[in-house]
Amino acid sequence: MTQENKPEDFRDLADSYGYSIPLDDFFSCALSVDCVIFGYEDNDLKVLLIKRGAQPFKKSWALPGDLMYPDENLKNAAQRVLKDLTGLDNLFMEQASSFGSVDRHPVGRVVTVSYYALVNIRDYNPVAASWAKKLKWHSLQEIPELAFDHREILDSGMTTLRRNLSTRLIGFNLLPDKFTLKDIQHLYEIVLDKKFDKANFRKKFLSSEFLEPLEEMESNVPYRPAKLYKLADKVDNRSSFEI
Amino acid sequence: MTQENKPEDFRDLADSYGYSIPLDDFFSCALSVDCVIFGYEDNDLKVLLIKRGAQPFKKSWALPGDLMYPDENLKNAAQRVLKDLTGLDNLFMEQASSFGSVDRHPVGRVVTVSYYALVNIRDYNPVAASWAKKLKWHSLQEIPELAFDHREILDSGMTTLRRNLSTRLIGFNLLPDKFTLKDIQHLYEIVLDKKFDKANFRKKFLSSEFLEPLEEMESNVPYRPAKLYKLADKVDNRSSFEI
DNA sequence: GCAAAAGTGTTAGTCATACACCCATGT
DNA sequence: ACATGGGTGTATGACTAACACTTTTGC
Numbered sequence: 001m002t003q004e005n006k007p008e009d010f011r012d013l014a015d016s017y018g019y020s021i022p023l024d025d026f027f028s029c030a031l032s033v034d035c036v037i038f039g040y041e042d043n044d045l046k047v048l049l050i051k052r053g054a055q056p057f058k059k060s061w062a063l064p065g066d067l068m069y070p071d072e073n074l075k076n077a078a079q080r081v082l083k084d085l086t087g088l089d090n091l092f093m094e095q096a097s098s099f100g101s102v103d104r105h106p107v108g109r110v111v112t113v114s115y116y117a118l119v120n121i122r123d124y125n126p127v128a129a130s131w132a133k134k135l136k137w138h139s140l141q142e143i144p145e146l147a148f149d150h151r152e153i154l155d156s157g158m159t160t161l162r163r164n165l166s167t168r169l170i171g172f173n174l175l176p177d178k179f180t181l182k183d184i185q186h187l188y189e190i191v192l193d194k195k196f197d198k199a200n201f202r203k204k205f206l207s208s209e210f211l212e213p214l215e216e217m218e219s220n221v222p223y224r225p226a227k228l229y230k231l232a233d234k235v236d237n238r239s240s241f242e243i
Numbered sequence: 244m245t246q247e248n249k250p251e252d253f254r255d256l257a258d259s260y261g262y263s264i265p266l267d268d269f270f271s272c273a274l275s276v277d278c279v280i281f282g283y284e285d286n287d288l289k290v291l292l293i294k295r296g297a298q299p300f301k302k303s304w305a306l307p308g309d310l311m312y313p314d315e316n317l318k319n320a321a322q323r324v325l326k327d328l329t330g331l332d333n334l335f336m337e338q339a340s341s342f343g344s345v346d347r348h349p350v351g352r353v354v355t356v357s358y359y360a361l362v363n364i365r366d367y368n369p370v371a372a373s374w375a376k377k378l379k380w381h382s383l384q385e386i387p388e389l390a391f392d393h394r395e396i397l398d399s400g401m402t403t404l405r406r407n408l409s410t411r412l413i414g415f416n417l418l419p420d421k422f423t424l425k426d427i428q429h430l431y432e433i434v435l436d437k438k439f440d441k442a443n444f445r446k447k448f449l450s451s452e453f454l455e456p457l458e459e460m461e462s463n464v465p466y467r468p469a470k471l472y473k474l475a476d477k478v479d480n481r482s483s484f485e486i
Numbered sequence: 487g488c489a490a491a492a493g494t495g496t497t498a499g500t501c502a503t504a505c506a507c508c509c510a511t512g513t
Numbered sequence: 514a515c516a517t518g519g520g521t522g523t524a525t526g527a528c529t530a531a532c533a534c535t536t537t538t539g540c
Contacts, residue, residue, distance in 0.1 A: 019310075026310045027351050030269040031343070067262075067269045070352045074343035098341045098356050100274070100317035108270050109313045111354070113341050167410065182519080199521070200503065223517045224510040425492080440530065442494070447529095466490045467537035 032105075032112040033078040034065030034150065035093065036157030037086075038191075039137050040174050041121035045190045046137040047154060048126060049146070050085055053133035056106045057147030063154065064132065065112065078115040086126035086135060093117040096160045097153075104149050112148075116157040118174035165191050169210060169231075169239045180218060180226035181205060188243060196243075204243065210235045275348075275355040276321040277308030277393065278336065279400035280329075281434075282380050284364035288433045289380040290397060291369060292389070293328055296376035299349045300390030306397065307375065308355065321358040329369035329378060336360040339403045340396075347392050355391075359400040366419055408434050412453060412474075412482045423461060423469035424448060431486060447486070453478045 019026075037048040049061045064085040068077035075093070083089050093115040100111040121137060128135035138144070143154065165188065174187055185201045188194075205211055211229045218225035262269075280291040292304045307328040311320035317338070326332050336358040343354040364380060371378035381387070389397065408431065418426055428444045431437075448454055454472045461468035 021312065025313065026273040028270055028313050029272050029274050029311075031272055031274075031354050068272075068343075069264065070268065070271050071345055073345055074341065074354065095340060097338060098317065100311075100356070102314055102316055111274050111317065111356075113343070113354075163410070167406070180519090197503065197505085198519085199505085202520075204502095218519095221518085222512050224512090224519045226519055423492090440532085441492090442532085443530065445493075461492095464491085465539050467492045467539090469492055 029109040029111060030105075031068040031074070031077075032065055032110050033068055033074065033081055034063045034112050034114045034153055035078055035082045036063055036096065036114055036116040036154055037082070037088070037091070037126075038116065038118045038157075038161060038174075039121040039124070040118070040187055040190060041137070043190065044139050046121065046139050047143070048086065049136055049138050049144075050128060050132035051134035051136075052131070052147060054131040059133075060147040061138075061144045062147035063114075063150045065150075067110070074113055075115075078113075084130045085128070085132040087129055088119075088124060088126050091117045091119065094164075096157050099149055099153060101149065112153070114153045114157055116161060118161065120174050120176060123176055162192060166243050167240065169235055169241050178214060178216065178228040178230055180228060182226055192243075208241060210239065210241065272352040272354060273348075274311040274317070274320075275308055275353050276311055276317065276324055277306045277355050277357045277396055278321055278325045279306055279339065279357055279359040279397055280325070280331070280334070280369075281359065281361045281400075281404060282364040282367070283361070283430055283433060284380070286433065287382050289364065289382050290386070291329065292379055292381050292387075293371060293375035294377035294379075295374070295390060297374040302376075303390040304381075304387045305390035306357075306393045308393075310353070317356055318358075321356075327373045328371070328375040330372055331362075331367060331369050334360045334362065337407075339400050342392055342396060344392065355396070357396045357400055359404060361404065363419055405435060409486050410483065412478055412484050421457060421459065421471040421473055423471060425469055435486075451484060453482065453484065 035048075039046045039048060048064065050064050052058055052060050052062050064082055066081040066085070068074065072080070075095070078093055079090070082091065082093070094117070096114040096116045098111060098113045102109065104110065104112070126135055140158070143151070145151075146154065175183055181202050184205060185196055185198065188201075189196060210232050212232045214228045214230055216228045218228065278291075282289045282291060291307065293307050295301055295303050295305050307325055309324040309328070311317065315323070318336070321336055322333070325334065325336070337360070339357040339359045341354060341356045345352065347353065347355070369378055383401070386394070386397065388394075418430065424445050427448060428439055428441065431444075432439060453475050455475045457471045457473055459471045461471065
């Protein structure tokens with residue numbers, strides 16, 4: 001946007017309210033989005049990292065992220081960037097936090113907004129694309145050195161995830177449409193790094209009215225098949241729930 | 244920052260990774276900060292609004308906020324802007340959320356980061372300054388039409404405040420250094436819009452080890468003076484506490 | 487003494503925890 | 514039959530909610 005396009009009045013503002021730099025100098029920043037995609041597999045919580053094939057921090061591991069176009073919304077940018085770099089589409093992502101240290105990006109002033117999501121690794125198959133040269137689910141115990149301030153963004157995302165999982169029903173993004181009570185318990189135990197008593201955990205969830213039992217059962221397991229459940233229709237990611 | 248200052252490698256990026264616009268076009272956004280300052284007085288929770296004396300939205304009520312300089316950190320920007328417009332200095336503000344709809348600002352692409360704080364209205368005396376023409380604590384029940392998407396920002400700040408007050412000790416920013424148990428209860432009741440039983444509320448806080456009793460008492464009250472407490476040294480704004 | 491709010495003790499009920507036990511399935 | 518995990522019942526103790534009561538101050 002050039003000075004010519006701006007409303008008359010706004011030029012008044014620039015003239016009369018004593019900004020110490022010309023108004024246009026404010027419009028010199030870039031925004032980026034960074035996606036903290038948590039995935040759950042076996043007994044492990046992982047995060048999706050890409051190997052950067054572009055400067056800066058070429059060849060470093062990093063969160064999937066990129067610059068936002070000036071004409072796209074933040075949330076759309078997060079969806080687009082994630083899809084471009086990993087092929088993951090239509091993930092339920094939620095805004096986590098923003099990071100704006102002056103020197104966090106070597107090229108210029110880039111403020112980044114982080115988004116996070118939870119997925120079941122079994123259900124997704126991300127593939128490195130665009131300038132992402134490689135892609136890997138990293139266990140949270142084995143995070144390599146990351147580009148930019150991505151380590152801080154990752155840690156902050158983890159905090160947000162834990163807080164939201166223990167107070168809301170957010171964790172269900174990580175489960176398939178049909179799931180067993182054991183699946184849920186497993187997920188909670190891994191994310192919150194805490195053991196729950198089976199009987200009590202079941203009681204809590206079954207009395208919550210957030211689950212709807214299906215007629216179906218697990219199959220092909222070498223033990224008694226567990227009942228499958230689905231989320232009640234009224235549940236959304238904002239539903240409050242204390243574990 | 245001009246193209247000339249940028250590292251060689253980054254120009255490679257622009258050339259070879261297929262951005263659909265020149266790299267410089269990314270660096271055409273502005274950032275702003277908006278401060279949601281909650282204040283507590285008598286039986287009411289209020290929010291500090293300014294009457295804008297600058298375009299756009301001149302003469303509208305708005306949250307105290309302004310553009311961030313390209314060479315200052317986000318958090319510093321929030322502190323500076325709040326001080327410039329209202330004189331409030333050194334408030335403990337915490338980042339709440341970011342808002343980035345393409346058309347949220349009539350002048351150009353401005354992504355805003357919101358910060359929130361809690362203060363005891365008795366202890367502070369904000370005064371309109373700079374381009375803020377007027378300033379007023381508005382009861383949350385009587386919020387006028389607000390500039391930009393500030394209504395959305397305010398509501399989101401309120402949600403963040405409530406969530407954090409019920410799971411952390413954040414509420415204490417709203418209290419003076421010395422306070423009575425009644426003060427705390429009052430604050431919780433107003434913010435969470437919920438009544439608590441006096442005896443039970445006291446027991447909960449006194450058994451929390453977050454409070455240290457002082458020798459001092461309230462004075463000049465027409466009833467039995469209450470004991471004063473201060474926060475234990477180990478408490479910070481991240482201390483976890485379930486009410 | 488009275489009003490007002492500080493501050494405490496008791497009780498009933500609810501909920502969390504721990505743990506033992508039975509059930510259904512594949513091999 | 515047995516190994517494995519699904520699924521349930523119950524006793525204990527801790528915590529919550531409700532409420533009555535005593536205490537201390539100013540007027």
